[in-house]
Amino acid sequence: MADTVLLIDGNSIAFRAFFATINSLDRFTNHAGVHTNAIFGFNNMLDILLKQVEPSKVLVAFDAGKTTFRTEKYGDYKGGRQKTASELLEQMPLIKQMLDGYGIEHYELKNWEADDIIGTMAKQAEAAGDDVIVVTGDRDLTQLATEKTTVAVTVHGVQELEEYTPKYVEEKLGITPNQIIDMKGLMGDTSDNYPGVQKVGEKTAIKLVKQFGSIENLYDNIDTLKTSKMKEHLIEDKDKAIMSKDLATIRRNAPVEKSLDDIGYSGPNVEVLRDFFTDMGMKGALAKIGGAEEKPAPKAKWSVLSAANIGDALKLKSPVAFGLEMLDDNYHNAAISAFYVGDADQTFVSADLSLLDDLEFHMWLEDPARELTVFDAKRMIVAAARLQLNIRPACDELLASYLLDPDDNSADLGTMARRRSYLELPSDAEVYGKGAKRKQPEDDVFYNHLALKSQALLKLRAGLLTDLEKQGETDLFTNLEMPLAGVLAKMEMRGIKLEPDTLAEMGKNFEGSLAVMEQDIYREAGHEFNINSPKQLGTVLFEDLGLPAVKKTKTGNYSTNVEVLEQLQSAHPIVKDILSWRELSKIQSTYVNGLQKALQPDGRIHTRYLQTLTQTGRLSSIDPNMQNIPARGTGKQVRKAFVPSHKDWIIYSSDYSQIELRVLAHISGDENMREAFREGRDIHANTAMKIFNLKSPDEVTPDMRRQAKATNFGIVYGISDFGLARNIGITRTQAKQFIEGYFNQYPKVHEYMDKMVEVAKKQGYVETILHRRRYLHDINSRNFNLRSFAERTAMNTPIQGSAADIIKIAMVRMDKALKDAKLQARMLLQVHDELIFEAPASELEELKKLTASVMDSAIKLAVPLKVDSHAGDNWFDAK
Numbered sequence: 001m002a003d004t005v006l007l008i009d010g011n012s013i014a015f016r017a018f019f020a021t022i023n024s025l026d027r028f029t030n031h032a033g034v035h036t037n038a039i040f041g042f043n044n045m046l047d048i049l050l051k052q053v054e055p056s057k058v059l060v061a062f063d064a065g066k067t068t069f070r071t072e073k074y075g076d077y078k079g080g081r082q083k084t085a086s087e088l089l090e091q092m093p094l095i096k097q098m099l100d101g102y103g104i105e106h107y108e109l110k111n112w113e114a115d116d117i118i119g120t121m122a123k124q125a126e127a128a129g130d131d132v133i134v135v136t137g138d139r140d141l142t143q144l145a146t147e148k149t150t151v152a153v154t155v156h157g158v159q160e161l162e163e164y165t166p167k168y169v170e171e172k173l174g175i176t177p178n179q180i181i182d183m184k185g186l187m188g189d190t191s192d193n194y195p196g197v198q199k200v201g202e203k204t205a206i207k208l209v210k211q212f213g214s215i216e217n218l219y220d221n222i223d224t225l226k227t228s229k230m231k232e233h234l235i236e237d238k239d240k241a242i243m244s245k246d247l248a249t250i251r252r253n254a255p256v257e258k259s260l261d262d263i264g265y266s267g268p269n270v271e272v273l274r275d276f277f278t279d280m281g282m283k284g285a286l287a288k289i290g291g292a293e294e295k296p297a298p299k300a301k302w303s304v305l306s307a308a309n310i311g312d313a314l315k316l317k318s319p320v321a322f323g324l325e326m327l328d329d330n331y332h333n334a335a336i337s338a339f340y341v342g343d344a345d346q347t348f349v350s351a352d353l354s355l356l357d358d359l360e361f362h363m364w365l366e367d368p369a370r371e372l373t374v375f376d377a378k379r380m381i382v383a384a385a386r387l388q389l390n391i392r393p394a395c396d397e398l399l400a401s402y403l404l405d406p407d408d409n410s411a412d413l414g415t416m417a418r419r420r421s422y423l424e425l426p427s428d429a430e431v432y433g434k435g436a437k438r439k440q441p442e443d444d445v446f447y448n449h450l451a452l453k454s455q456a457l458l459k460l461r462a463g464l465l466t467d468l469e470k471q472g473e474t475d476l477f478t479n480l481e482m483p484l485a486g487v488l489a490k491m492e493m494r495g496i497k498l499e500p501d502t503l504a505e506m507g508k509n510f511e512g513s514l515a516v517m518e519q520d521i522y523r524e525a526g527h528e529f530n531i532n533s534p535k536q537l538g539t540v541l542f543e544d545l546g547l548p549a550v551k552k553t554k555t556g557n558y559s560t561n562v563e564v565l566e567q568l569q570s571a572h573p574i575v576k577d578i579l580s581w582r583e584l585s586k587i588q589s590t591y592v593n594g595l596q597k598a599l600q601p602d603g604r605i606h607t608r609y610l611q612t613l614t615q616t617g618r619l620s621s622i623d624p625n626m627q628n629i630p631a632r633g634t635g636k637q638v639r640k641a642f643v644p645s646h647k648d649w650i651i652y653s654s655d656y657s658q659i660e661l662r663v664l665a666h667i668s669g670d671e672n673m674r675e676a677f678r679e680g681r682d683i684h685a686n687t688a689m690k691i692f693n694l695k696s697p698d699e700v701t702p703d704m705r706r707q708a709k710a711t712n713f714g715i716v717y718g719i720s721d722f723g724l725a726r727n728i729g730i731t732r733t734q735a736k737q738f739i740e741g742y743f744n745q746y747p748k749v750h751e752y753m754d755k756m757v758e759v760a761k762k763q764g765y766v767e768t769i770l771h772r773r774r775y776l777h778d779i780n781s782r783n784f785n786l787r788s789f790a791e792r793t794a795m796n797t798p799i800q801g802s803a804a805d806i807i808k809i810a811m812v813r814m815d816k817a818l819k820d821a822k823l824q825a826r827m828l829l830q831v832h833d834e835l836i837f838e839a840p841a842s843e844l845e846e847l848k849k850l851t852a853s854v855m856d857s858a859i860k861l862a863v864p865l866k867v868d869s870h871a872g873d874n875w876f877d878a879k
Contacts, residue, residue, distance in 0.1 A: 002129050002130050002131050003055075003056040003057060003125075003128075003130045003131070004053055004054065004055045004056055004057075004130065004131045004132075004133065005055060005056070005057040005058075005059075005121070005122075005125040005130045005131070005132045005133070005260070005263075006049065006053050006055035006057070006058045006059075006132075006133050006135070006265075007058075007059050007061065007118045007121055007122060007132060007133070007134045007135070008046075008049075008058070008059070008060040008061070008134075008135045008136075009061060009114050009115070009118060009134070009135065009136035009137065009138060009141065010060040010061055010062040010095070010096075010106060010114060011062055011063050011114055012114070012136045012137040012138045012154075013042055013045060013135065013136070013137055013154065013158055014038050014042055014088065014091070014092060014095055015038075015088070015137060016041070016137040016154050016158045017037070017038045017039075017040070017041025017042045017044075017045065017158045018037060018038040018041070018085070018087075018088045018091070020037075020041050020156075020158060021037040021040065021041060022037070022726075023561065023562075023563055024037065025037055025087060028040055029281075030279065030280045030281040030282075031281055031407045031408070031615070032407050032615070032777070033615060033789070033793060034090060034091070034094070034280075034786075034789055035087045035088075035090060035091060036091065036094075036280050036281065036282065037091075038088055038091040038092075038095065039091050039094055039095055039098060039280060039282070040282060040285075041158050042095050042098070042158070043098060043282070043285055044158065045135075045154075045158040046102065046104075047285075047288065049135060050102075053133055055133070055265055056264065056265060057125070057130070057260055057263045057264055057265055058104045058105065058263060058265040059104075059105050059106070059107060059117075059118075059121055059258065059263040060099055060104060060105070060106040060107075061106070061107055061108070061114035061115075061117035061118050061121075062092075062096075062106060062107070062108040062114050063108065063113050063114050064108040064109055064110045064111070064112065065110070066078070067111070068111050068112060068113055069111055069112065070113070070247050073243070073246065073247065074194060074243060074247060076193055076194075077192060077193060077194060077247060078191075078192050078193050079193045081191075081193070082732055083722075083732070085720065085722040085723075086720045086722065086785070086788055086789075087720070087722065087723070089784070089785040089788070090785035090786060090788060090789045091785070092785060093783045093785060093786060094280070097276060098273070098276055100272070101268060101269055101272040101273035101276050102268045102269075102273065103265060103266060103267060103268050103269055104265060105258065105262060105263045107256070107257075107258050109254060109255070109256060109257075112251070112254045112255075115138070115140065115141060115250045116250055116251040116252075116254040117254060117256055118134055118136075118141065118144070118250075119141075119144055119250040119251060119252040119254070120251065120252050120253060120254040120256045121256060121258070121260075121263075122134060122144055122149050122252070123252040123253075124259070124260055125148075125149075125260060126146065126148045126149060128260060130148070130260070131148055131149075131150075132148055132149040132150070133149075133150050133152060134149060134150070134151045134152065135152045135154075135161065136151065136152070136153060136154070137153065137154040137158070138153070139153055139164075140180075140184070140189075140192075140248065140250070141153075141250065142164040142169055142177060142180060143177050143178065143180040143181055143248075143249075143250060144177065144250060145164045145165055145166050145168075145169055145177040146166060146177070147165075147166065150163050150164065150165050151163070151164040152164070156551065156559075164177075173206055174206055174210055175206055175209050175210060179209045179213070179214065180248075181245050181248045181249045182205075182209045182213075182214050182215045182245060183202070183205045183206055183209050184196070184205075184244065184245065184248035185215050185241045185242065185244040185245025185246075185248055186200050186204070186205035186208060186209070186215065186241055186244075187200050187201055187202050187204075187205040188200075188240075188244055189244070189248065192247070192248075194243070194244045194247045194248070195237070195240045195244060196237070196240065196241060196244045197233050197234055197237040197240065197241050198233045198236075198237055199229065199230065199233050200230065200233065200234075204230070215241055215242060215245050218234070219234075219238055219241075219242075222234060222235060268289070270289050273285075273289055274286065274289060277289070297425075297426045297431070297445075297448065297449065297452065298424045298452065299448060300347065300448050300451035300452045300455055301346075301347065301451065302340075302342075302347045302348065302349050302447055302448065302450070302451035302454075303346070303347070303348050303349075304348070304349060304350055304447065305341070305348035305349065305350040305352070305355055306350070306352070306355070307355065307358070309348075310355060310358055310360075310361055312346070312348070313341055313348050313361060313364075314360065314361065314364050316341065316342065316343040316346065316348075317343045317344075317345075318343075318369070318370055318371040319343070319371040319372075319373045319394070319395065319458065319461060320341060320342070320343055320370050320371060320372055320373065321340070321341065321342050321343070321347075321372075321373050321374075321453075321454040321455075321457040321458050322339070322340070322341050322365065322372045322373070322374055322380070322391070322393075323339065323340050323374060323375065323380065323450070323453055323454065323457075324336050324338075324339050324380060324383040324384060324387075325337050325338045325339065325340070325450060326379075326383060327428075327432055327438045327439075327440060328438075330608065330623055331379045331382050331383050331608075332382060332492065332493075332600075332606050332608070333600075334383075336353060336383055336386070336387070337351060337440060338350060338351040338353075338446070338447075338450060339353065339356065339450075340450040340451065340453060340454045341365075341454070342451070342454035342455065342458070343458065344458050347451045347454045347455060349447045349450045349451055349454075351443075353387060356387050356389055357388075362389065365389060365391055366389065366390050366391060366392075368392050368394070370394075371394040371395070372391055372392070372393045372394055372395075373393070373394065373395045373397065373457050373458065373461050374393045374395070374396055374397070374457070375396070375397050375398050375413045375416075375453070375457060376396065376398045376411065377393040377396035377398075377399065377482065377485040377486070377489075378485045378486075378488050378489045378492070378609070378611060380393060381393070381485065381486060381489040382489050382492060382493055385489070385493060392486065393482070393485075394482075395461060395464075395465070395482075396481075396482060396485060397413070397416070397457055397460055397461065397464055398411060398413075398416070398612055399477065399481045399482065399485065399611065399612060400464040400465065400468055400477060401416050401419075401420070401464065402611075402612035403468060403471075403473050403476060403477055403481065403772065403773070404464070404467050404468065404471065404473070404773075405775060406612075406614070406615040406616075406617070406772075406773075406774055407615060407774075407775065411612065412427045412428055412429070413425060413428075413453055413456060413457070414426050414427035414428065414430070414456075415427050416460075417456045417460060420460055420463065420464075422456055422459055422460055424452065424455075424456065425452045425453065425456045426449070426452075431445070431446075431449045471771075471773055472771045472773075473771055473772070473773065475770075475771075476770050476771060476772055476805075480770065480805070480808055480809065480812060481611070481808075483812045484611065484808050484811060484812055485611060487811050487812055487815045487827070488609045488611065488619075488811075490815070490826075490827075491609070491827055491828060491829065491830070492606055492607065492608060492609065493606070494604075494826060494828060495600065495602070495604030495605050495606040495607075495828070496604060496605050496626075496642050496828045496829060496836070496838075496875075497603055497604050497642070497643050497644065497645050497838075498595060498599055498603065498604065498605050498641050498642060498643075499641050499642075499643050500596055500599060500603075500641075502640055502641040502643075503592050503595060503596055503638070503641045504596070506592055506637060506638070506640070506641070507588060507592040507593065510584055510587065510588045510592060511588070513584060514581060514584055514585060514588065517577060517580060517581040517584070518531060518581065520577050521574055521577050521578060521581060524572070524573055524574035524577065525540045525544065525545070525574060526544065531578065531581060532585075534557065534558075534559075534560045535557050535558075537560045537578070538557055538558030538559070538560050539558070540574075541558065541560065541568070541572075541574070541575070542558045545572055545574065547568055547571050547572055547575075548568070548571070550564045550567055550568070551564065562579070562582075565578060565579050566579070583633070583634065583635075584634060587630070587634060587635040587638065591629065591630070591635060591638045592638065594624065595624060595638070595641070598623070598624045604645075605624065605626070605642075607621045607622065607623060607624060607625070607626045607829070608621070608622050608623050609621055609830070610622060614804075615774055615797070616774075616797060616800040616801045616804055617768070617772050617800075617801045617804035617805060617808070618800065618804045619804070619808075619830055621830075621831075626829055626831060627831050627832060629831075631879070636876060637876065639874065639875035639876035639879070640874050640875070640876040640877075641874070642874055642875035642876075643873065643874045643875075644838040644839075644873075645838060646840070648840060648841050648842075649838055649839060649840050649841065650838070650839060650840075650841050650844060650871045650872060650873060650878070651836065651837070651838055651871065651872055651873070651874055651875050651877070651878040652825070652836070652837040652838070652839055652844070652847055652851075652869065652870075652871045652878060653834060653835070653836055653837075653869065653870050653871070653875070653878045653879045654834065654835050654837070654851040654855055654867050654868070654869045655833055655834040655835075655867065655868050655869070655879075656803075656806070656807065656810075656833040656834070656855065656865065656866070656867060657866040657867065657868050658683060658866075659803045659806060659807070659833050659865070660713070660716045660799050660800060660803045661673070661677075661683055661712055661713075661716065662677055662861060662863050662864075662865060662866075663769075663798075663799050663802045663803050663806070663861070664715075664716060664749060664752075664799050665677055665861075665862065665863045666769075666861040666862045666863055667752060667769070667798060667799070667802070668746070668748045668749045668751070668752035669748050669752070669862075670746045670747065670748030670749050670752070671748065672745060672746055672747075672748075673746050673748075673749065673863075674862055674863050677863040677864065678863060678864070681697075682697065682705075683712065684705045684708045684709040684712060685697045685700045685705055685708070686745075687708040687709075687711060687712050687742060687745060688700045688704040688705050688707070688708035690741050690742070690744060690745035691704075691707070691708055691711065691737075691738050691741040691742065691745075692704055692741075706728070707728050707730070707738065708738075710724065710727055710728045711724065711738045711739065711742050712742070714727065714739075715739070715742055715749065716796055716799050716800065717796050717800070718792030718793065718795050718796040720792075721735040721736040721739060722735075724738065724739065752795075753795040756794045756795050756798065757779075757791045757794050757795065759794070760776050760779045760790065760791070760794035761779050761780055764776060764777075764779065764780075766793075766794050766797050766798050767798065767801075768797070768798050768801035768802040768804075768805050769798070769802040769805060769859065770802070770805045772801050772802075772804075772805060774793070774797045774801065776790040776793055776794055777790070778790040779791065779794065803833065805859075806858050806859050806865070807830065807832075807833055807835075807858075809858040809859060810835065810854060810855045810858040811827065811830060811835065813854045813858065814827055814835065814850075814851065814854050814855070815827060817850055817853075817854050818850070821846070821850060823839065823843050823846065823847065823850070824839065824840050824843060825837050825838070825839030825840070825843050825847050826838060826839070834879075835851075835855075836875065836878075837851075844871055848869055851867060851869055852867055852869070855867045
């Protein structure tokens with residue numbers, strides 16, 4: 001029986017995978033911030049192919065570089081192509097690493113293209129009697145189609161393939177696969193940038209090829225053509241046509257050093273792939289190959305605590321490990337099933353929560369001298385408060401581990417213990433299961449797991465604290481992150497009052513507006529249809545109304561995503577109406593309806609803050625995400641439903657103004673930027689003047705300021721010209737000019753960024769003003785793409801991280817200041833660089849003075865910190 005040989009065009013598939021998910025680029029990153037969307041798409045395609053094709057031999061071919069024998073023949077070959085996005089470049093070596101895990105050979109050949117490698121290997125396979133499947137995103141390879149070789153071309157992404165056989169090529173184009181190079185020679189190729197014959201397009205080229213069979217025969221019989229402009233062009237561009245055919249011809253005799261025997265495929269190395277997918281954060285791919293091999297949990301020593309032996313627990317010596325066990329993530333309402341408490345010598349476990357009501361034991365746990373060691377202090381504080389227990393943990397090992405390496409942010413003690421080389425504790429998922437399948441095991445297994453947690457906490461404690469001291473982060477841990485956990489716990493427990501009637505009324509108004517919008521859309525379309533159906537909407541726009549189709553989806557339907565519709569706004573009034581309808585519909589479902597579902601019985605929203613998620617130290621909010629409540633447009637009205645808890649109280653907002661840019665001015669030492677802030681200038685207008693070569697701020701238009709603002713903040717985030725161009729809708733050339741203009745205006749910023757890269761290369765990490773550290777493992781990598789990503793991270797982490805530190809300092813100090821001033825005012829929310837309070841209206845003036853005093857002086861910078869504060873009857877009016 002013939003073998004099946006699978007040949008994959010690596011660069012083409014990676015490119016297609018990258019741009020298939022370009023609108024979700026920022027969501028596809030791993031714990032280190034490396035983009036993974038191309039890896040994700042490539043893996044999905046590979047997974048499908050290997051199952052469907054079941055190949056016995058596989059090779060993925062890559063281009064070796066820009067210079068090939070074709071560029072030697074024609075210097076402008078592929079010359080019109082823009083530089084590959086750095087976000088894609090950084091993924092290319094990782095795709096090859098993934099292929100190694102799959103046990104798939106990959107190959108590149110200097111001076112040759114991947115197409116030539118594929119053509120040569122396909123010829124070898126055919127000669128051996130094998131069947132060949134070529135997978136590519138480039139239709140040029142369809143010239144390789146034979147009775148033994150099928151060329152599968154990606155359609156709208158990478159998971160849908162269009163199969164080209166000789167018969168299909170003839171049905172689709174009316175020519176044979178061998179004649180595709182003649183067609184390309186006549187029409188040229190704008191993508192590969194070779195000329196062809198002027199004014200000859202695909203239809204004309206096919207007509208000529210069908211008539212004459214080949215370019216050579218066409219020119220042998222050129223005199224038979226009637227006199228015409230086309231004939232003149234053909235004669236004039238003869239050399240170009242012959243050269244273009246040569247450039248289009250895939251070579252099938254490249255000096256490939258791989259044989260068919262070298263590309264045999266026997267299956268993946270599951271362990272290697274497991275490590276790779278874990279590192280990439282690709283949970284779906286990881287699930288497909290199965291988790292780690294299960295090992296029986298070790299046995300721990302423990303005693304069940306009861307009223308009879310509770311006195312023994314009081315003899316435990318500090319430090320004491322303590323934990324309340326909850327199987328669900330949301331500790332505000334999750335069932336508390338048991339607790340553990342122990343020291344280095346003895347561990348007690350119990351499911352009898354009434355023991356915590358024992359007065360002596362209760363007071364013993366609340367005593368700060370007890371040095372309670374926990375995992376996730378905020379979770380423990382909130383859960384304990386539900387049991388009327390006011391604990392003040394001295395050490396949170398989740399926070400400690402996070403500070404030591406923010407890339408390692410697993411909120412599971414077992415996972416953290418393994419990474420700290422303490423391997424005796426299974427993860428909660430291994431003991432309880434995941435998601436809806438979580439289940440508490442029988443008592444012996446359950447209690448043993450709790451005892452292992454207690455013992456792990458105490459065994460790991462000393463090492464964590466020692467490492468914090470070595471990294472200079474003890475002060476950050478003890479005086480900022482640990483107190484902040486308590487502050488956040490109080491904020492979460494307070495929550496913020498939500499008026500459901502306001503939301504309900506808003507919902508009715510939005511429903512009325514949506515109904516009116518729908519009728520306008522139906523009138524413009526000429527009939528009713530399901531606006532929410534992309535398929536029906538595509539039919540209306542591109543068939544009924546005849547609008548130009550921008551692109552299609554993977555399933556072959558018309559794409560009607562936001563990017564497409566925004567390009568068509570000027571084409572027909574219905575497009576703008578659909579965008580408005582979608583925006584309002586999302587506000588209705590996500591916020592008006594969604595927030596009502598999140599409302600707790602006490603009439604308040606209790607979000608949860610993730611203190612250990614981001615690599616920069618920023619806080620995140622979930623269940624619900626209060627940091628995503630719209631601040632602009634129609635959606636901002638949702639903020640009207642957030643109100644004070646009491647009559648005659650107000651909502652008060654204090655927001656740091658341009659804090660990241662002020663941090664940048666401080667740490668870069670750039671006098672132009674510092675002067676702008678000291679003099680109170682509009683920093684974005686200031687930047688716009690330089691970018692657009694203006695002499696006065698009065699010349700700066702709102703759009704110029706918007707683009708300058710995007711550039712200012714883009715620089716902070718290490719944005720590339722590709723990213724900036726995509727964000728503000730300009731060309732990459734313009735974006736590059738913007739960035740250059742920025743550095744001309746603020747030269748010390750450029751020097752600072754170069755300096756931070758050198759510092760990172762020397763010591764392997766960068767730090768914030770408060771010595772929050774982030775390790776950059778690839779900063780000295782020999783791989784250009786990995787190194788480039790690490791360099792960008794080195795530049796922006798100190799800026800973002802220091803801004804995060806400052807707002808955290810403000811939160812801790814504001815909590816203390818409110819208490820010391822004996823004010824009733826209380827902090828409710830943190831939203832990026834903004835703090836939200838509620839307070840009696842009578843305290844407003846004192847609160848203004850207090851927030852200005854505390855927040856402006858949170859840290860001493862070379863430029864002033866500026867806080868904008870506002871008050872109102874609700875969050876909308878306060879901002």
